[in-house]
Amino acid sequence: LSPYANPDAGYQAVRSGNSLLSQPLVDTPRSVTAVTQQVLRDKNATSVRELARTTPGITLGTGEGGNAFGDVLFIRGFQSSNDVFIDGIRDSGVAVRETFMTEQVEITKGPSGSIAGRSTTGGSLNLVTKKPQDTDFLESTTTFGTAKLARQELDWNKVWNDRFKTRIGSLAQVSDVAGRDNSQDDRLGLSVAAEYKATEKLTFNLEAYRLEMKQMPDWGVPWDVKNGVPFTEPGAGRPTLDRSTFYGNTNRDFQDATQSVATLGATYEISPGMTFSNRTRISKTENDYIVTGPEDPDTTNPDPYQWTLVAHPQARYQVNDVLANTSELSFGFDTGSASHDFVAGFAVVREEVSQQGYLERTTNSAGVTTTRGLSDCTVAIYNPDPNSCPNPTTVRDPNATLTKVTTKSFYLNDTITFNPQWQLNLGARVDDYSISRTTTAAGSTTFSRDDVMFNWNAGVVWKPRENGTVYLSYATSSNPSGQELDAGAAYGGLGAANAPLSPERNTALELGTKWQFGDFTATAAVFQTEKNNARETSGGGSTPLVITDTGEYRIRGIELGMAGKMTEKLSVSGGLTWMDSEVLSSSNPNNIGADFANIAHEQFNLLARYEYNDKWSFGGQATWRGPVQGGLFAATTGNNLPSFWRFDLMAEYEITDAASVNFRVDNVLDETYYDAVYRSSAPFSYIAPGRSASVSVSMKF
Numbered sequence: 001l002s003p004y005a006n007p008d009a010g011y012q013a014v015r016s017g018n019s020l021l022s023q024p025l026v027d028t029p030r031s032v033t034a035v036t037q038q039v040l041r042d043k044n045a046t047s048v049r050e051l052a053r054t055t056p057g058i059t060l061g062t063g064e065g066g067n068a069f070g071d072v073l074f075i076r077g078f079q080s081s082n083d084v085f086i087d088g089i090r091d092s093g094v095a096v097r098e099t100f101m102t103e104q105v106e107i108t109k110g111p112s113g114s115i116a117g118r119s120t121t122g123g124s125l126n127l128v129t130k131k132p133q134d135t136d137f138l139e140s141t142t143t144f145g146t147a148k149l150a151r152q153e154l155d156w157n158k159v160w161n162d163r164f165k166t167r168i169g170s171l172a173q174v175s176d177v178a179g180r181d182n183s184q185d186d187r188l189g190l191s192v193a194a195e196y197k198a199t200e201k202l203t204f205n206l207e208a209y210r211l212e213m214k215q216m217p218d219w220g221v222p223w224d225v226k227n228g229v230p231f232t233e234p235g236a237g238r239p240t241l242d243r244s245t246f247y248g249n250t251n252r253d254f255q256d257a258t259q260s261v262a263t264l265g266a267t268y269e270i271s272p273g274m275t276f277s278n279r280t281r282i283s284k285t286e287n288d289y290i291v292t293g294p295e296d297p298d299t300t301n302p303d304p305y306q307w308t309l310v311a312h313p314q315a316r317y318q319v320n321d322v323l324a325n326t327s328e329l330s331f332g333f334d335t336g337s338a339s340h341d342f343v344a345g346f347a348v349v350r351e352e353v354s355q356q357g358y359l360e361r362t363t364n365s366a367g368v369t370t371t372r373g374l375s376d377c378t379v380a381i382y383n384p385d386p387n388s389c390p391n392p393t394t395v396r397d398p399n400a401t402l403t404k405v406t407t408k409s410f411y412l413n414d415t416i417t418f419n420p421q422w423q424l425n426l427g428a429r430v431d432d433y434s435i436s437r438t439t440t441a442a443g444s445t446t447f448s449r450d451d452v453m454f455n456w457n458a459g460v461v462w463k464p465r466e467n468g469t470v471y472l473s474y475a476t477s478s479n480p481s482g483q484e485l486d487a488g489a490a491y492g493g494l495g496a497a498n499a500p501l502s503p504e505r506n507t508a509l510e511l512g513t514k515w516q517f518g519d520f521t522a523t524a525a526v527f528q529t530e531k532n533n534a535r536e537t538s539g540g541g542s543t544p545l546v547i548t549d550t551g552e553y554r555i556r557g558i559e560l561g562m563a564g565k566m567t568e569k570l571s572v573s574g575g576l577t578w579m580d581s582e583v584l585s586s587s588n589p590n591n592i593g594a595d596f597a598n599i600a601h602e603q604f605n606l607l608a609r610y611e612y613n614d615k616w617s618f619g620g621q622a623t624w625r626g627p628v629q630g631g632l633f634a635a636t637t638g639n640n641l642p643s644f645w646r647f648d649l650m651a652e653y654e655i656t657d658a659a660s661v662n663f664r665v666d667n668v669l670d671e672t673y674y675d676a677v678y679r680s681s682a683p684f685s686y687i688a689p690g691r692s693a694s695v696s697v698s699m700k701f
Contacts, residue, residue, distance in 0.1 A: 002036055002037050002038075002103050002104060003015075003103075003131070003133075004016065004017055004034070004036070004103065004104050004128065005036040005037070005038070005104070006519055006564065008519055008565075009519035009520070009564045009565045009571065010036055010037070010038030010039075010571070011036060011038060011039055011563050011564050011565070011571045011572065011573040011607075011609075012036070012519055012520065012521055012563050012564030012565070013025060013034030013035075013036050013104060013563065014026075016028070016032060016034065016106055017087065017088075017103070017104055017106065017126065017128030018088050018106065018108075018115070018126055018128075019088065019277075019328060019330065019343060019345075020088075020115045020343055020345075020411070020413045020427070021108075021115070022330070022341055022343065022413070022415060023341070023415055023423075023425075025514070025521075026467075026468075026469060026514045026515070026516045026521060027423065027461060027463075027469055027514075028425075028514075029423075029425050029459025029460065029461050029469075029471035029472070029473040029510075029512075030108065030109065030110060030457075030459065030471075030473050030475070030510060030512075031108075031109035031110065031510065031512060031523070031525050031527070031559055031561075032106055032107070032108050032109070033055065033057065033106070033107040033109070033561065033575065034104055034105075034106050034107075034563075035051065035055070035104060035105040035106075035107075035573075036104055036563075036573075037102070037103055037104060039563075039573045039607065040099055040102065040105065042607060042609055042619060042621075042650065043607060043621060043648075044648070044650075044664060044666055044694075045099060046098065046099055046100065046151075046173075047096070047097060047098055047099060048071045048073075048084070048097040048098075048099065048105075048125070048127075049071055049096075049097075049675075051099070051105060052071075052073060053623070053646075053675065053688065054605050054607075054621060054623045054646075055107065055575075055605065056559070056561075056574075056575040056576055056577035056603035056604060056605055057075060057076055057107065057109060057123075057559060057575070057577045057603065058073055058074065058075055058107065058125075059073075059074040059598065059599045059600045059603075059625075059628065059676070060072060060073065060074075060675040060676050060686070061073065061074055061079065061081070061598050061676050062219075062598075062676045062677070062678050062679070062686060070094040070095050070096045070257070070287055071084065071094060071095060071096060071097055072094060072676070073125065074122065074598060074599050075107065075109065075122035075123040075124070075125070076109055076110065076121075076122035076123055076527070076529060076555065076557070076579070077122055077529070077555040077579060077581050077596050077599050078121035078122035078529070078531070078555075079122075079484075079492070079598075080119070080120070080121075080122050080123060080124065080125065081094050081484070082094070082119060082483060082484060082485060082486075083112075083116065083119050083120045083122075083123070083124040083125065084097070084124070084125045084126075084127070085116065085124060085125065085126040085127065086126075086127045086129065086261060086283075087126070087127070087128060087129055087207075087263070088126060088326075089263075089279070089281050089322075089324050089326065089349075090116075090117070090322070090324075090349065090351075091127075091283070091285070091322070092285075092320045092322050092351045092353065092405075092485055094287070094486050095257065095259060095285045095287060095320070096213050096215075096255075096257040096287070097127065097211075097259070098171065098187060098189055098211050098213070099127070100153055100169060100170075100171040100189055100191070101129050101130055101169050101189065101191035101209055102127050102128065102129060102130070103128045103129060103130045103131070104128040105125065105126070105127055105128070106125070106126045106128060107123060107124075107125050107126075108120075108123050108124050108125075108126065109122070109123040109525075109527070109559070110122070110123055110473075110475055110508040110510055110527060110529060111123075111455075111457075111475045111476055111477035111506045111507065111508045111529060112124050112475065112477060113429060113431075113453070113455025113456075113457075113475070113476050113477030113478055113506075114411065114413070114427035114428055114429040114455050114456050114457045114475065114476075115411075115413075115427065115429075115457070117407065117409055117429065117431050118407070118431055118433060118453065118477075118478060118479065118480055118483060118503075119477065119478075119479050119483050120477045121477055121479060121504075121506045121529065121531060122529065129191070129193070129207065129209070130155070130167055130169060130191065130193060131167065131193055131195070131205075131207075132157060132159075132165040132166055132167040132193055132194065132195045133157050133165070133167065134159060134165070135157065135159065136157060136158055136159055137155075137156075137157050137700060137701070138154070138155070138156045138157075138700070138701040139153075139154070139155040139156075139698065139699070139700050139701075140152075140153070140154055140698065140699045140701075141153045141696055141697070141698045141699075142696065142697050142698075143694050143695070143696040143697075144694065144695055145175075145692055145693055145694025145695065146178060146691075146692050146693050146694070147175055147176040147177060147178040147183075147689075147692055148174065148175060148176045149173070149174075149175040149176075149692070149694055150173070150174050150175070151171070151172070151173040151174075151175070152170075152171070152172045152173075153169070153170070153171050154168075154169065154170045155167070155168075155169050156168045156169070162197075163196060163197045163198075164194070164195070164196050164197070165194070165195050166192070166193065166194045166195075167191075167192075167193045167194075168190075168191070168192050168193075169189075169190070169191040170189065170190050170191075171187060171188065171189035171190075171211075172187070172188055172189075173185070173186060173187040173188075174186045177218065177689050178666075178667070178689040178690045178691060178692035179243055179244055179670070179687075179689055179690020179691065179692075180218055180243075180244055180246060180687070180689070180690070181244045181245065181246040181386075182216055182246045182248060182250050182386050183216050183218060183246070184214065184215050184216040185213075185215050186213065186214040186215070187211065187212070187213050187214075188211070188212045188213075189209075189210065189211040189212070190209070190210050191207075191208070191209045191210075192206075192207070192208045192209075193205070193206070193207045193208075194206045194207075200269075201268055201269040201270075202266065202267070202268050202269075203266070203267045203268075204264075204265070204266050205263070205264070205265040205266070205267070206262075206263070206264055206265075207261075207262070207263045207265075208260075208261070208262045208263075209259070209260070209261040209262075210258075210259070210260050210261075211257075211258065211259045212256075212257075212258050213255075213256070213257040213258070214254075214255070214256055215254075215255040215256075215257070216248065216250070216253060216254065216255070217248070217253055217254070217255040217289050217290075217291035218246065218248060218291075218686075218687075219247070219248075219291055219292065219293040219294065219684055219686065220294070220674070220675075220684050220685045220686040220687045221241060221243075221245060221247070221294060221684065221685055221687050222247070222294040222295070222297045222309050222381060222684055223297070223639065223677070223678075223682060223683045223684055223685060224238070224297070224299075225297070225681075225682055226299065228638065228639065228640065229642070230641075230674065230685045230687075231297075231381060232245075232672055232687065233642065233672075237304070238299075238304040238307075239304060239382070241381070241382065243672045243687060243690060244690075245382075245383075245384065246384070246386055247292060247293075247294035247309070247311055247379060247384055247386075248291065248292045248311075248386060249290075249292050249311065249313070249377075249386065249387075249389045249391065250386040250387060251386075251387055251389070251391040252290055252292075252313070252389070252391050252394065253289075253290050253291055253292055253313075254288075254289060254290060255287075255288070255289035255291065256286070256288045256289070257285075257286065257287050257288070257289075258284075258285070258286045259283070259284075259285045259286075260283060260284045260285075261281065261282075261283040262281065262282050262283070263279055263280070263281040264279070264280050264281075265277065265278065265279040265280075266278050270331075273331055273332045274329070274330070274331035274332075275329070275330050275331070276327070276328070276329050277327070277328050277330075278325070278326070278327045278328075279324075279325070279326050280324070280325045281322065281323070281324045281325075282321075282322070282323050282324075283320075283321070283322045284319065284320070284321050284322075285319070285320040286317075286318070286319050286320075287316065287317075287318045287320075288316070288317045288318070289315065289316055290313055290314075290315040290358055290374070290394065291313065291314055291315070292311045292312065292313050292314075292389075293311075293312045293313075293314060293678075293684050294309050294310075294311065294312075294379075294381075294684045295309060295310045295311075295312045295682065295684060296309060296310040296312075296682060297309045297381055297682075299381075304381075304382065305380075305382050305383075306380075307380070307381040307382065308378045308379060308380055308381060309378070309379060309381050310376050310377075310378060311376060311377050311378070311379045311384075311389055312376050313374040313375075313376070314374075315357050315358035315374060315394075316355060316356075316357065316358075317355070317356045317357075317358070317396055318353065318354065318355045318356075318486055319352075319353070319354045320351070320352070320353050320485075320486075321351070321352040321353075321354075322349065322350070322351050322352075323349070323350040324347065324348070324349040324350070325347065325348050325349075326345060326346070326347035326348075326349075327345060327346050327347070328343055328344065328345040329343070329344045329345070330342065330343045330344075337418065337419070338416050338417065338418050339416070339417045340414055340415070340416055340417075341414070341415040341417075342412075342413070342414045342415075343411075343412070343413045343414075344410075344411070344412050344413075345409075345410070345411050345412075346408075346409065346410050346411075347407075347408070347409045347411075348406075348407070348408050348409075349405075349406070349407045349409075350404075350405070350406050351403075351404070351405040351406075351407075351485065352402065352403070352404050352405075353402070353403045353485040353486055354400055354401070354402050354403075355400060355401045355402075355403075355486065356396045356397050356398075356399070356400045356401075357373075357396070357397040358374060358394045358395065358396055358397060359371040359372060359373060359374070359394065359395055359396070359397050360372050360373070360374055360375060360392040360393070360394060361392065361393045361394070361395050362392055362393075371395065374394070375390065375392075377389035377390060398440075399439065399440050399441040400439070400440050401437065401438070401439045401440075402437070402438050402439075402440070403435065403436070403437045403482070403485045403486075403493065403494065404435070404436050404437075405433070405434065405435045405482075405485065406433075406434045407431055407432065407433050407434075408431075408432040409429060409430065409431045409432070410429070410430050411427070411428065411429035411430070412426075412427065412428050412429075413425075413426070413427040414426045414427075420463065420466070421462060421463050421464070422460075422461070422462060422463070423460075423461040423463075424458070424459070424460055424461070425457070425458070425459040425460075425461065425473075426456075426457070426458055427456060427457045427458075428454070428455070428456040428457075429454070429455050429456070430452065430453070430454050431451075431452070431453045431455075431478075432450075432452050433450070433451045433452070433453060433480050434448070434449075434450045435448065435449055435450075435480065435481075435482045435494055436448040436494075437482060437493065437494040437495070445496070447482075447494050447495055447496060447499045448494075448499070449480065449481050449482060449494065449499050451478075451480045451502070451503050453478040453480065453503055455475075455476045455477055455478060456475075456476055457473065457474065457475035457476070458473065458474050458475075459471055459472065459473035459474075460472050460473075465515075467515060467516045467517065468513065468514065468515040468516070469513065469514050469515075470512075470513045471510075471511070471512055471513070471514075472509075472510070472511050473508075473509070473510045473512075474507070474508070474509055474510075475507070475508050475510075476505065476506060476507050476508075477506045478503040478504065478505060478506070479503055479504040479506065479531075479535075480503040481494055481498040481499060481501050481502075481503070481535070482494030482498070482499075489537075489545060489547065490537050490545055490547075495545070496545075497537075497545045497546060497547040498535055498547040501533075501535060501547065501549045502533065502549070504531055504532065504533055504534055504535060504549070505531070505532045505533060506529060506530065506531050506532075507529070507530050507532075508527060508528065508529040508530075509527065509528050510525055510526070510527040510528075511525065511526050511527075512524060512525030512526070512527075513525075518564075518565075519564045519565040520562070520563075520564035520565055520566055521561075521562065521563050521564050522560075522561070522562045523559075523560065523561040523562070524558075524559070524560050524561075525558070525559045526556075526557070526558050526559075527556065527557055527558075527559065528554065528555070528556045528557075529554070529555050530552070530553070530554045531551070531552065531553040531554075532552055533549040533550070533551070533552075534549065534550075534551030534552060534553055535547050535548070535549050535551065536548050536549075536550065536551045536586060536587050536588065536591075536633070537632065538587070538588065548587045550585065550586070550587050551583070551585060551586050551587070551591075551633075552583075552584040552585035552586075553581070553582070553583055553584065553596070553633075554581070554582050554584055555579055555580070555581040555582075555596065556579065556580050556581075557577060557578055557579035557580065558576075558577070558578045559575065559576070559577050559578075560575055560576045560577075561574070561575035561576075562574060562575070568611075569610055569611040569612075570608065570609070570610050570611075571608070571609045571610075571611075572606065572607065572608045572609075573606075573607045574604075574605045574606035574607055574608075574621075575604075575605060576603070576604045577602065577603045577604075578601065578602050579599070579601045579602070580601065581595050581596035581599070581601065582594070582595065583595075583596075583633075583634045586634065588634075590634075590636055591633075591634035591636060594631075594634035594635050594636055595629055595634075595635045596629075596633065596634070596635065597629050597630055597631030597632065597633055597634060597635040597636075597637075597679065598628065598629075598630070598631070598633075598676065598677070598679065599628065600625045600626050600627070600628050601626055601627075602624075602625075602626035602643075603623075603624065603625050603626065604622075604623070604624040604625075605621060605622070605623045605624075606621060606622050607619070607620075607621040608620065608621070609650075614654070615653055615654050616651065616652070616653055616654075617651070617652040617654075618650070618651050618652075619649075619650050619651075619652075620647065620648050620649040620650055620668075621647070621648045622645065622646070622647055623645070623646045623647075623648075624643070624644070624645050624646075625643060625644055625673075626643045627640045627641060627642060627643050628640065628641040628674075628676070628677060629641075630677040630678070630679060630680075630683055631679055632679050637679070637680070637681045637683075638681075639677055639681070639683055641674045641676075641677050641685065642673075642674075644671055644672075644673035644674075645669075645671065646667055646669075646671050646673060647667070647668045647669060647671075648664065648665065648666045648667065648668065649664065649665050649668055650662060650663065650664040650665075651663045651664075657700075658699060658700045658701065659697070659698070659699045659700070660697075660698050661695065661696065661697050661698075662695070662696040662697075662698065663693075663694075663695055664693065664694055664696075665691065665692070665693045666689075666691070666692050666693075666694075667688075667689065667690060667691045667692065668691065669691070670690050670691035672687070672690075673687075673688050674686060674687055674688060675687070675688050
């Protein structure tokens with residue numbers, strides 16, 4: 001059982017795995033969407049990407065030449081790809097993440113500078129990993145499904161004696177992607193967690209995690225500029241493209257992603273109510289790929305079946321290395337009639353991101369070998385041949401770009417309880433942030449910047465009833481230049497154009513309420529986030545890149561959520577988000593008044609599970625996402641992804657107390673919908689998976 005969820009209601013999270021969110025979630029003065037292990041299972045969310053598809057407030061974005069291809073996320077309107085954490089420590093760079101070792105996923109909404117540090121304008125995502133528990137168990141889940149899916153998970157917890165316990169998880173998967181030709185999504189993972197109680201007061205923890213993913217990267221389908229929709233949508237003067245059409249080069253394209261994380265921790269109880277903890281982490285993430293994008297359709301021929309497009313390759317070999325050490329002192333004390341729950345911490349984090357591209361290597365008749373950039377080729381829009389493009393030898397570009405970041409942070413968090421009705425939460429954080437970016441090519445220049453950023457939050461909590469709260473909170477965060485560590489300056493990385501610019505400043509105000517009715521929680525919040533001195537990009541390519549910091553952006557919204565048991569038999573988890581965004585000020589007059597690009601302003605999801613009797617359970621989820629407008633940041637291209645409904649169904653039969661079988665169909669109606677649209681005026685669109693069916697057998701020993 002999860003230590004963070006209600007043991008009697010697996011959909012209801014009651015506590016956070018983040019040490020700085022020390023109060024029960026119902027008493028925490030900010031929006032936190034906590035996705036429990038049972039919700040992950042019933043959503044079939046085996047990856048962060050799949051979870052994002054069905055979580056209101058999160059929108060997926062595109063990878064591109066300037067950013068790595070992976071989990072590109074937008075939270076509450078702002079890009080959060082580098083705001084992903086594992087057990088509270090930042091997981092730098094864009095990566096591809098699994099959930100087999102995850103106990104709970106926590107999306108903290110709104111600026112979180114005092115909790116999570118730099119960036120976090122829209123919020124942050126924290127993966128809480130599985131830890132050893134106090135009872136022995138072995139769980140096995142075997143899944144077979146359409147799209148050639150075969151998946152095996154094991155979760156083994158062992159209490160060896162009263163001092164030592166371990167938990168080991170493993171994953172093996174082979175699969176295609178439903179509704180997409182020439183796809184691949186193979187995964188192999190292992191996680192180990194151990195806890196040793198050396199004395200009554202001193203405990204050591206060791207955690208290690210390894211994930212390998214082998215995929216065929218897929219940048220989706222081309223955009224019909226004339227009709228303003230992807231070619232897979234109906235359009236005048238042409239047939240509708242089949243949703244499975246693939247534009248990659250199967251002789252060349254690939255994606256290999258690996259992640260290795262090791263964490264050593266110690267916790268010492270100084271006295272009753274006072275605890276000191278320290279964690280040291282070393283991690284390495286590799287993202288290696290060549291992918292082909294379907295760009296620049298040529299529709300001049302009167303016969304649509306003669307239309308062509310440019311198959312444009314992008315490539316990256318990226319290595320993210322993180323070395324982090326964090327220490328925290330937590331204790332409680334009283335001042336008069338007020339009680340304090342206090343956390344003080346100090347962290348030092350070293351991040352390095354190395355990037356290389358790929359080149360084509362050719363040898364002429366004289367035996368002279370040369371290299372050049374990856375070549376475009378022309379393919380048919382309808383019925384493209386994935387083997388038609390040339391397949392020269394590819395080698396990694398010896399020139400690398402290295403980004404180094406050192407951050408020293410000191411933070412405080414205090415929850416003050418004045419009486420049963422009133423609480424005050426205060427937090428503050430100072431980040432000493434130093435970044436440099438160097439390219440090894442001849443004549444390259446190193447760019448660097450140092451900033452000291454102070455951020456804080458305050459939240460007042462009123463409890464009109466023991467089971468409910470009303471809160472008002474204020475929070476800030478800062479976005480330093482170069483925060484997108486895996487990108488060039490035009491995409492948020494560090495370069496000559498933005499190295500002189502000070503950090504962006506973000507502020508948020510949120511008014512909300514949370515109510516816990518036994519095993520059921522309901523939440524509601526209204527919020528506003530503003531970004532000042534926002535960096536804006538113009539030029540690039542053949543014209544000089546110019547970045548100014550004169551922008552001002554604002555997003556307002558309403559968010560509703562619920563989780564837990566509505567009745568003894570019916571469990572639900574879901575939410576609704578409505579947002580209104582606006583560019584208030586910009587160096588480009590055309591941007592002023594525009595909406596934010598690349599986000600869904602309206603989203604809805606409801607997951608339900610009904611215990612029909614002692615043997616059978618039935619359930620499913622409904623997801624609705626509103627339109628997504630394309631663009632750099634302001635939605636000015638006129639490209640809009642359509643809204644969609646997606647429905648999933650499941651049924652579970654309990655064979656015995658220790659064995660069950662689960663049947664599910666995802667995207668029941670085989671809806672054609674899209675994860676994201678590229679930012680250009682003639683983009684391509686990531687297309688989401690089609691209908692899939694699977695059967696899982698779970699056994700407990």
